[in-house]
Amino acid sequence: MKVKHDMRNFEKSIRQEIALELVFFLIRRLADEDDELSEVQPDAVPQEVRAWLQSTFTRQLATTRRKADEKPKFRSVAHAIRAGIFVDRIYRRVSNSALMQFPPEVVKVLKTLDEWSFDVFALAEAGNSQPVKYLGYDLLNRYGMIHKFKVPPAILEVFLNKIEEGYCRFRNPYHNNLHAADVAQTVHHVLCQTGLMHWLTDLEIFATLLAALIHDYEHTGTTNNFHVKSGSDTALLYNDRAVLENHHLSAAFRVLKDDECNVLQNLTRDEFRELRSLVIDMVLATDMSFHFQQIKNMRNLLTLGDPQVDKSKALALVLHCCDISHPAKKWNIHHRWTMLLLEEFFRQGDLEHELGLDFSPLCDRKTTLVAESQIGFIEFIVEPSMAVCADMLEIVLAPIAPPLTCKSTPSTAKEDEPGSESGRSLSVTEPTIHEDVESPKNYSDDKRSRFIIKKPWITCLAENKKIWKEQAIRDAEAREAAQEKTDSEDVENVTATTKD
Ligand SMILES: Nc1nc2c(ncn2[C@@H]2O[C@H](COP(=O)(O)O)[C@@H](O)[C@H]2O)c(=O)[nH]1
Ligand SMILES: [Mg+2]
Ligand SMILES: [Zn+2]
Numbered sequence: 133m134k135v136k137h138d139m140r141n142f143e144k145s146i147r148q149e150i151a152l153e154l155v156f157f158l159i160r161r162l163a164d165e166d167d168e169l170s171e172v173q174p175d176a177v178p179q180e181v182r183a184w185l186q187s188t189f190t191r192q193l194a195t196t197r198r199k200a201d202e203k204p205k206f207r208s209v210a211h212a213i214r215a216g217i218f219v220d221r222i223y224r225r226v227s228n229s230a231l232m233q234f235p236p237e238v239v240k241v242l243k244t245l246d247e248w249s250f251d252v253f254a255l256a257e258a259g260n261s262q263p264v265k266y267l268g269y270d271l272l273n274r275y276g277m278i279h280k281f282k283v284p285p286a287i288l289e290v291f292l293n294k295i296e297e298g299y300c301r302f303r304n305p306y307h308n309n310l311h312a313a314d315v316a317q318t319v320h321h322v323l324c325q326t327g328l329m330h331w332l333t334d335l336e337i338f339a340t341l342l343a344a345l346i347h348d349y350e351h352t353g354t355t356n357n358f359h360v361k362s363g364s365d366t367a368l369l370y371n372d373r374a375v376l377e378n379h380h381l382s383a384a385f386r387v388l389k390d391d392e393c394n395v396l397q398n399l400t401r402d403e404f405r406e407l408r409s410l411v412i413d414m415v416l417a418t419d420m421s422f423h424f425q426q427i428k429n430m431r432n433l434l435t436l437g438d439p440q441v442d443k444s445k446a447l448a449l450v451l452h453c454c455d456i457s458h459p460a461k462k463w464n465i466h467h468r469w470t471m472l473l474l475e476e477f478f479r480q481g482d483l484e485h486e487l488g489l490d491f492s493p494l495c496d497r498k499t500t501l502v503a504e505s506q507i508g509f510i511e512f513i514v515e516p517s518m519a520v521c522a523d524m525l526e527i528v529l530a531p532i533a534p535p536l537t538c539k540s541t542p543s544t545a546k547e548d549e550p551g552s553e554s555g556r557s558l559s560v561t562e563p564t565i566h567e568d569v570e571s572p573k574n575y576s577d578d579k580r581s582r583f584i585i586k587k588p589w590i591t592c593l594a595e596n597k598k599i600w601k602e603q604a605i606r607d608a609e610a611r612e613a614a615q616e617k618t619d620s621e622d623v624e625n626v627t628a629t630t631k632d
Contacts, residue, residue, distance in 0.1 A: 178504050184493030185512060187357060189423045230285045231273070235259065238266050245270065248321055248588035249462040252314040263313035264296040265289065268345050271320055275329070277338045282398035291393040298350045298383065305479070306472040307351035314469075316344040318454035326525050326585040328450070330532055332443070335403055339410035340447050346384035347415050347451065351376060354480045356419065357492055374419040381415050410444055417448035418455050423513065426452065430520050434527060441528050453521045459506065459514045459596055460589035466596050474502055503604035510597050518589050530583040 234242070237258035244250055245267075256263045269292060272278055278285060299309035319340060323329040329337055352359070352366075359367040359375040370378040385408070387393050396404055417426060430449055433439050458469040474494070481495030494500050 178501055178508075180493060180499075180501060180505070182508075184505060185508065187493050188355070188420050189513065232265075232269055232285060232289050234266060234270070242266070242270055245317060246321060246324060248325075249465055249592070250317050250321070251465065252310050252317060253465070253468065255313065256310050262293075262296055262309070264299065264309045264316075264345060265292040267313045267316060268292045268295070268341075271316060271341055272338075274320075275323075275334075275337050275341065277334070277341070280334045281338060281396070281403075283395045284397075287393065287397070288395050291387065291395045292345075294387050294390075294393050295346060295349060295384065298387070299348070301350055302353045304351060304353035305475040306469065307348050307353055307476065311469075312345055312348060314458070315347060315451070315454050316341060318457050319344040319451060322450055322454065322525075327529050327533065328525060331528055332447075335407055336410065336443060336447065339407045340414065340451070342407070343411045343414040343447075343451055344454065346411070347380060347418050347455065348376075349380040349384045349387075351380070353476050354483070355492060356421070358480055358484070361489060362487060374416055374421075377416050377419045381412055410447065413444045414448045414451045418452055423452070423517075427517055427520050430524055434520070434523055439527060441524060446524060446528060449517075449521050449524060453517050456509075456514055456517060457589065459510045460518060460593045462592055463596055463599055466592070470502070470506060474500070501604075501607065503600045503607055506600045507597060507604060510593060510600070515593055518587075518593070522585060522587055525585055526583050529585070533583040 235258065238255065241251070241255045241258045252263055252267075255267060259266045269288060272283065272288065277283060278288065295312070296309045299307075299312050323332075323337065323340065332340070352364075354362075356375045356377075358364075360372045364375070366379050367375045369375075388396055391397070396407065399407065416422075426449060430441075430445065433441065458466050460466075461469075477492075477495045478497035478500070481491050481497055484491055484495060494505055
């Protein structure tokens with residue numbers, strides 16, 4: 133019986149191997165000869181992880197993107213600093229009486245909002261499980277959006293409540309209001325700690341924060357592939373293309389149609405159109421099947437002598453990186469997110485089993501190799517994405533960077549509590565300039581001064597990968613021990629049967 137079982141497993145793995153090789157061949161032919169996935173050595177990762185990589189992160193080329201934006205207008209931050217002004221949107225005052233009140237525990241957590249490994253779980257705990265409401269409100273006020281775009285504070289509160297509710301609709305372990313708040317906070321970190329905000333107009337900042345807040349609105353807790361293979365209504369509606377992302381956008385813009393929730397009501401027609409277009413581009417680019425193409429396109433662009441980076445493409449890459457950034461946060465936070473995501477995947481696997489569908493990769497709770505898959509995710513997806521994004525930021529921000537290495541700008545956020553009368557301002561850490569260092573590999577041959585951003589994610593990624601690798605070894609040993617136990621039990625059973 134065991135021999136039969138082994139034969140079946142062997143045949144199955146041969147079939148999977150052949151299918152996998154065929155898929156790899158087709159991917160190379162159909163998509164790109166040299167895209168990131170084809171660079172992944174077939175033996176470097178377990179088969180299950182490869183299957184997941186290809187099912188989640190590849191597809192044929194996406195449809196044509198909209199034409200490049202106008203050449204970006206650079207503003208000299210150095211000049212602004214010298215003049216003692218830190219662009220007028222940094223500090224806005226909104227009448228205290230109109231502002232939403234924040235519980236003191238929320239205020240305390242929000243004091244750490246600028247940190248790379250901000251603890252969104254602590255915010256949810258402090259804020260009655262409403263992190264989107266508090267964080268969304270605070271961010272939009274910090275960047276002066278409420279003032280600049282005349283967002284009625286009461287409407288903003290209703291809008292954020294509605295968005296928060298939508299995130300909670302399917303009670304997902306991972307794709308919920310905490311994930312939305314987490315991604316928005318990470319986007320904020322990039323905006324303010326790298327200086328990206330100074331490359332952007334107010335409208336572009338508003339669009340970026342809004343895109344982050346709504347990017348997984350009404351997520352069903354199941355993947356695009358699941359929607360397609362189960363023939364869900366949403367898959368039918370969007371013809372199997374970026375099913376979830378189309379839904380997040382469409383449903384969120386529908387919320388904005390309601391007067392009670394319309395935070396965009398005081399935008400001009402042109403402003404609305406521009407913001408909508410940016411938000412759509414950003415959220416559609418969070419579809420993981422676009423990942424390799426997106427990374428490759430940006431990497432190729434950055435190799436050009438004087439790359440002109442389209443703002444919408446730059447912002448889409450930033451949002452995508454923030455969306456997959458938890459493996460680059462401190463271990464405790466990353467581990468918590470991993471367990472939540474895996475539980476969501478496993479629930480999908482349970483559903484697939486009930487529906488008689490094949491398990492999607494990483495969705496079978498009995499066989500999934502968690503540590504191995506996380507190593508694969510970090511090495512093949514997160515690290516390359518963060519690297520390209522950082523290179524892109526260093527290139528686009530170089531022309532507006534201050535000429536000298538600056539110390540951190542004193543943060544007034546510490547004194548100005550959210551919802552307090554004094555309003556609030558942004559703390560912006562100035563990135564550093566390293567003089568006379570080599571330009572990024574492959575990007576340019578000339579040796580000149582280079583603008584460098586801080587990259588707190590690098591140490592976290594290395595540390596997390598190390599922990600997963602240790603875990604993978606322990607898991608493999610445990611599996612081996614369990615297999616040996618099963619084998620010896622089988623032998624005992626056979627012996628007992630023979631005696632009978
Ligand atoms: N195997 C893992 N996949 C991950 C992890 N974190 C994120 N992801 C994948 O990325 C997308 C993110 O897009 P979203 O808009 O759905 O949030 C997610 O769906 C996963 O496919 C991880 O830790 N491990
Ligand atoms: Mg998504
Ligand atoms: Zn997301």
